[in-house]
Amino acid sequence: MNPYVIPGLYTSLDMIENAAIRFYGADPYQKTRQLKPLFIRYIVFRFGFFMYKKTSVELGLRYRQDHATVLNGMRKISWRYKTNQSFRNEIDSICQSVGITINEVKRIMN
Numbered sequence: 001m002n003p004y005v006i007p008g009l010y011t012s013l014d015m016i017e018n019a020a021i022r023f024y025g026a027d028p029y030q031k032t033r034q035l036k037p038l039f040i041r042y043i044v045f046r047f048g049f050f051m052y053k054k055t056s057v058e059l060g061l062r063y064r065q066d067h068a069t070v071l072n073g074m075r076k077i078s079w080r081y082k083t084n085q086s087f088r089n090e091i092d093s094i095c096q097s098v099g100i101t102i103n104e105v106k107r108i109m110n
Contacts, residue, residue: 013052015098017044023094028063042077043091045070050108051100081109 020043021028026036028044041063048054048062049070056067065073080087095105 012098013044013048013054016047016095016100019094019097020044023090023097038073039077041065042073043094045073046077047100047108049074051104078109 017028017040020040024036024040026034026040028037028040030037032038044062045056045059048059049056056070059065060067060070081091082088091109092102092105096102
């Protein structure tokens with residue numbers, strides 16, 4: 001969960017983030033180029049932008065990234081979802097764990 005939010009406030013985007021953290025076992029708030037924390041951030045970027053109508057600036061502030069990094073991350077996660085079957089299965093299982101249907105995931109990722 002985002003350490004910079006007010007305690008007690010919990011959004012659906014936090015649920016997606018927490019599901020991804022549990023799945024990958026990584027901290028998305030650490031500064032690293034390892035793939036697992038990046039995937040968590042990119043998943044939050046993509047779903048936050050398309051499902052929860054957050055701006056790229058708002059999403060970037062969550063992880064101290066600029067809007068260009070958010071847009072690049074959304075593009076990369078979408079491409080990987082389209083081209084990598086095992087990654088697609090990972091994203092589908094993360095989203096199903098928080099109650100997002102496969103059709104909704106496909107709509108957001110395309």
